[in-house]
Amino acid sequence: MSNMAADGGTVQGKTGTAKDREKALRMYKFRKEYLGRGVVTACGLFIIILTVAIGVFLIIRGTGTFTKFHHSVAEFLFSSNWSPVDSATGSGGGVGAAVYIVGSLLTCGLALLFAAPCAIGAAVFMTEIAPKWGEKLFQPAIEIFVGIPSVVYGWIGLTVLVPSIRDVFHARMGGYSVLAAGIVLAVMIFPTITTVAADAIRSVPDYYRKGAYGLGSTRWQVIYRIVLPASKTGILTGVILGLARAFGEALAVAMVIGKTRAFPTSILSPTNNLTAAIAADMGNSANGGEANMALWSMALLLFLISMFFIALIHFIENRSAAALKA
Amino acid sequence: MTISGTSENIEQKNTADLCIKVENLHLYYGQFHALKGINMEIPEHEITALIGPSGCGKSTFLKTLNRMNDLEEGVRIEGKVTLNGTDIYRDMDAIELRKRVGMVFQQPNPFPKSVYENVAYGPRINGINRKSELDEIVERSLRQAAIWDELKDRLYKSALGLSGGQQQRLCIARTLAVEPEVILMDEPTSALDPISTSRIEDLAMDLKKDYTIVIVTHNMQQASRISDNTAFFLLGELIEYNKTEKLFSIPADKRTEDYITGRFG
C-alpha cells in the first residue's frame, strides 16, 4: 500500500523529481482528505435538495386544483362546498375546503387552550418550584409522553375519551367530537411546550431571581414579574412548536373527530379536519382527478402552514434579539 | 530520514547545522498585528527556548513553525519560514510539514484510546499496519520518552486514566513515533507537578541528541536549565535572541534585563 510517509519521507531520495513528489502528494491528499470531504459535503447539500424537492413536488401537485381545474384559491379556502368529481378526467365539482380548515383551526385552538397554560405551569413547576423532582420525575415522565406513538393516543381517545364524552354529555354523535380531538391533541402537544418552555426558563440568569428576592419579592412575584417575562420568547416558541405539531397530527385526530363533512355546531359535535380527510381519502381517489388534486392542495396547505410556523418562530426570535440590542 | 543528492541537500550542507530560518515574519489575527517582523535562525540538535510575558506572541510564533495556525480562522501570514531550506508556506504541504515538525501541547491531550493506540496513531495514519512493526515503534517511542517501564503493563488500557505527567510523556512518545526532525513544545510542563516537570526536562535534554527542540516556557529557570539558545518576545516582537547563558548573564536589551530580573511580566 502506498502512503505518504513511505513515499513522503523518501520521496526525494527514491524517485527524485519534484513533479513525481507533487503528484504523490496530490494523490495522497485526494484519498485522505478531498474524497471524504466531498462525500460529507454532498450529504450536507442533500438535505437542502431533499427539503426543496419536498416543497417543489407538493407545490406542483398541490396547485393542480387551481391550474388544471381552474378553481380559485378563495373557493378552496373559504367555500364549504366540497363536492369534487372523483374520476381521472371529470371536473366541475366544488373544492371548498373550509370545513376541514375550520376543523383544523378549532381542534388546534382548543388543544392550545387546554395545553398551553398547563404546560407552562408544568414547566414552571419543574424548574422553579421543584427542580429536584423536575430532574428526577418530570424529565422521564415527559419522555414517556413523547414516546407514546400518536396512533396509541388516538386509540386511547377512541376507547376512553369518546365513550366518556358520549355518556357524560349525551353527545348525539356518540362522543366523536371537536372536544375529543382537542383533548387528544392537548395531551400530545403538552410535552413539546413544556420542554421548550422549561429550557427557556432555565436559561434565565440566576442573578435576576436573586435581585428580585433581595427586594423582598415572594416566589410567585419573582416567577410572574421576572422569570416569565424574561423567558417570554422561548415560551412563545414552545407554544408555536406545539401548535405546529397539532396542525400536522393526522391519525390520532382522525380516530376521534368523527369525520363528518359539516361545520361543528358545538364542541360536542363531530366535524373533520385537513389531516384526517387526507388520511382517509387520498388512497381512494382517482390519481390526478379533481378530488385527488384537491386533497393534494390540502397537503400543500399543511406544508405552507408548517413553513409559516417556522418563519414565525424566527421572526419572534429576531425581534427579541433586536430588542435586546436596542 | 535519508536525503541524498539533490540541490536542496547541498544548500543544507552549506548552512551546516541550521534547521529553521525565519525571515521577516508578520502574523495578523484579523486586524490585530500579533507578530511583527520576526527574524530568527534555529540551529539543529539544540534546545531553543522562547520566553516572554503572556500574550507576547511566543506561542503564536511556535504555531507558525508547523502551521497549526492554518486551523484558526482569520489568520494572515507574511514573510518566510524555511525548514532545511524549503519554504514551509509556499513549497511544502501543511500535512507533510507537520510530520516533520511535531508538536506537544500545554495541556496533555491524549486521544480517548489505549496507550498503545495513542502511540501507534501516527504510524497508522502513515500506512503502517503490520502488528510487529507497530509493536516495535510503540516500544521504541515509549522508551525514548522514558515511560516504557511505567506503561508496559497497561498498554491496552485507556490513556485517559494516566496521571498528567504520564499523559504528557505519552504525548511526547506519540510525537516521537512519527519520527519528526523538530519537536515544538508549547509550555509542556505548565500543567504538571515539579517531579513530572523535571522528568520532562530531563527527557528534553536527552532528546536533543536526535531532534531539534523549540520550547515555549513562562518559567525562566526552566529556560536557563535546559536550553542552549533563548529568544525573548515582547508585544509581538523578538527583542533579543542569543546563547542562553549570555542572554541571562549579560542581556543586551534593557527590556530583557527588566524581564529576567523580574521587574515585569
Place this chain on the structure above:
Amino acid sequence: MNNTKMMTRIKRAKRVDHVMTGVFFAIGGFFLCLIIVLAAYIIIKGILSYYPGVFAFNAQGIGNQLFNTIYLVFLSLVISVPIGVMAGIYMAEYAKPGRVTKFIRISIESLSSLPSIVVGLFGYLVFILMTGARWNLMAGALAVSILSLPSITTTTEDAMRSLPKSYKAGSMALGATHWVTIVRVLLPACLPRIITGVILAAGRGFGEAAALLYTAGQSTRINWANWNLTSPTCPLNPFRPGETLALHIWVMRTEGSLNPNSEKIANFSAAVLVILVLAFSLTARIMTKRINQKQVGSKA
C-alpha cells in the same frame, strides 16, 4: 397608617404566593398522575386482551406486523444513519459560516417540523406513484428516514462540537489530514452519543404511522417458508407491502375490520408498541447517563 397598609400588602402577597404554589403543585401532580394512568392503562388493557396466538405470524396474531415494524425501522436506519451522520460531520467540521450553511440549517429545521403525513404523501408521490410500484416496505423506510434524518444530523453535529478541541489539534499536529482526524479520532470519540441518538430515532420510527399509510401499505402477507427474495411473500423482500404495528392499530380500530378479535388485537398491539418504544428510550437514557459519568470521571 402607612405601615399597616404595607403589612396587609405583604400578607396578601404571601397568600397569593401560597395559593400559586398550590396551583403549580396541582398541575405538576396532575401530569405525573396522568402519565402513570395512561401508561398503566395501555399496558394493563394490553395484558387483559391477551389470547393464545396473539403473537402468531398470521392474520390472527401480530407477529408479522411486529416483524415488519422492526424490519422497516432497520431499513430506514440503514438509509438515514450514513447520510445523517455524514451531514452532521459536514456541519460540525467543514461548514463555513455563510449562505449555504444557513440554508442547510433552515432545511434541517423545516424537515424536522414537517407533519409526518406530509412526508408520507411525498413518499407516496415519489416512491409509489412515480415509480409505479405497489405499497412496499422500502417506500415506508424511505419516508421514515426522511423523518429521522434531521435528528440524526443534529445529534451528530452536537456530539462532534462537544469534543475537546485538543483532540483535533493533537491529531493534526501529527500530520493527519482533517478527514483522517475525523474518521480516526473524532468520530470514535463521540460514537456513544451518536448511537444514543440513533436509538432514540429508532424508537420514534416504531411508532410512526401517518407516514406509512400511503407508502408501506395497510396489509401484509408473509409466507415464512418462502425465502426467494424477489417473491412478494418473502419476509425479507423489502419491496413487498408491509403493514407495521402502529398502522395495524389504526386499521383494526377504524376500517371496520372483519377480524372478530380486532379490538383485542389493537389493545395488545398498543401495549407491545409502547413497551418497545419505552425500552428504546430507556436504553438511550441509560447510555446518556453512562456517557456523562464517564466524561466527569475522565476529567477528575
